[in-house]
Amino acid sequence: SIPLSFFAGIGGASNAGVLIKGSNYLETLSQVKAIVFDKTGTLTQGVFEVSGIHHNKLEDEKLLELAALAESASSHPISRSLQRAYGKPVDRSRVSDIQEISGNGVIAKVDGMEVAAGNDKLMKRLGIDFIPCHHVGTIIHMAVNGAYAGHIVISDVIKPHSKQAIHDLHRAGIQKTIMLTGDIDPVARQVADELGIDEVYSELLPADKVEKVESLLQNKPSGGKLAFVGDGINDAPVLSRADIGIAMGAMGSDAAIEAADVVLMDDDPLKIVKAVKISRKCLRIVY
Ligand code: ADP
Numbered sequence: 594s595i596p597l598s599f600f601a602g603i604g605g606a607s608n609a610g611v612l613i614k615g616s617n618y619l620e621t622l623s624q625v626k627a628i629v630f631d632k633t634g635t636l637t638q639g640v641f642e643v644s645g646i647h648h649n650k651l652e653d654e655k656l657l658e659l660a661a662l663a664e665s666a667s668s669h670p671i672s673r674s675l676q677r678a679y680g681k682p683v684d685r686s687r688v689s690d691i692q693e694i695s696g697n698g699v700i701a702k703v704d705g706m707e708v709a710a711g712n713d714k715l716m717k718r719l720g721i722d723f724i725p726c727h728h729v730g731t732i733i734h735m736a737v738n739g740a741y742a743g744h745i746v747i748s749d750v751i752k753p754h755s756k757q758a759i760h761d762l763h764r765a766g767i768q769k770t771i772m773l774t775g776d777i778d779p780v781a782r783q784v785a786d787e788l789g790i791d792e793v794y795s796e797l798l799p800a801d802k803v804e805k806v807e808s809l810l811q812n813k814p815s816g817g818k819l820a821f822v823g824d825g826i827n828d829a830p831v832l833s834r835a836d837i838g839i840a841m842g843a844m845g846s847d848a849a850i851e852a853a854d855v856v857l858m859d860d861d862p863l864k865i866v867k868a869v870k871i872s873r874k875c876l877r878i879v880y
C-alpha cells in the first residue's frame with residue numbers, strides 16, 4: 594500500500610510546478626546522487642543568436658533564407674532560432690522532401706534546389722567537401738546542390754539560474770553532475786566550466802547519449818540513483834533509460850513528457866533542486 598503522505602508529497606510538488614508520475618518516482622528522486630543534464634534547452638536557453646554568416650557564392654541573406662526554409666518543419670531550438678533570425682514568414686510551398694536527421698541537421702528541397710543545413714557529421718554523410726570552421730559557437734554548415742555554400746555561426750546563452758542550480762545540487766549532496774551534448778567540444782567545455790559541472794561529453798548522437806547513460810549507470814555513486822534531465826528534443830530514449838527521467842519545460846515534446854517520470858512545468862533549472870528537496874522531505878515524513 595502507498596502511504597498517504599506520498600499523495601500529499603505528489604500534490605505539494607505539483608503545486609510547486611513539479612509533476613511526479615507516481616510515488617515510486619518520488620522515492621527514487623530522493624535517492625539521486627548523480628544527475629546527467631542535456632545541454633541545449635536544459636542548461637542553456639536554446640535560443641541561439643546568429644553571430645556570423647560566412648558564404649561562398651550566395652549572399653548572406655540568401656544563405657539564411659535557405660536555412661530558414663530548409664529548417665521550416667523542424668522544432669529543434671536551432672531551427673526556431675534560424676526562423677527568428679530570418680525574421681520573415683516562411684513560405685512552406687517552396688519547401689518539399691524534408692528530412693531531419695537527429696544530431697546532424699536537415700536536408701530539404703527548396704525552390705527545386707537540394708539544401709542541406711547541419712554540422713560536420715551531416716556534411717561528411719553527404720560527402721560534401723567543407724571548410725572546417727574555427728569560430729566559437731555552434732556551426733551550421735550549408736550545402737546547395739551538393740556543393741558547399743558556407744556556414745552560419747550561432748551561439749546560445751546559459752540560463753540565468755543554471756550555475757546556481759548546479760551549485761545548490763552539489764551542496765545538497767549530489768555527488769556527480771554530468772553534461773551530455775550533441776554540440777561540439779569547445780562549446781560544451783565552455784558551458785561546463787562556467788557552470789561547475791563535473792564531467793562533460795560532447796558530439797554525441799542521440800544513440801550515443803543512451804550508451805553514455807548506460808555506462809554512467811554502471812559507475813554511479815554507490816547506493817545512489819542516476820537522474821537524466823532534458824528538454825525533450827530527441828531525449829525520449831535517454832529519459833526512459835535513466836533511473837529517473839526528468840523532462841523540462843512546457844516546450845518539451847509530447848514524446849518526452851510521455852517518457853519522463855517527472856515533468857517540470859517551466860524551464861527554470863532551480864526547479865530540479867526543488868524537486869530533489871521536496872522528494873527528500875516527503876520521504877523523511879514517511880519513514
Ligand atoms: P543537444 O545535445 O545540444 O541537445 P542535439 O542532439 O539536438 O543537441 O543536436 C546536436 C547537433 O546536431 C547540434 O549542435 C547541431 O550541430 C546538429 N543539429 C541537430 N538538429 C539540427 C537542425 N535542425 N539543424 C541544424 N543542425 C542540427
Ligand code: MG
Nearest residue numbers: 631633826827
Ligand atoms: Mg537536446
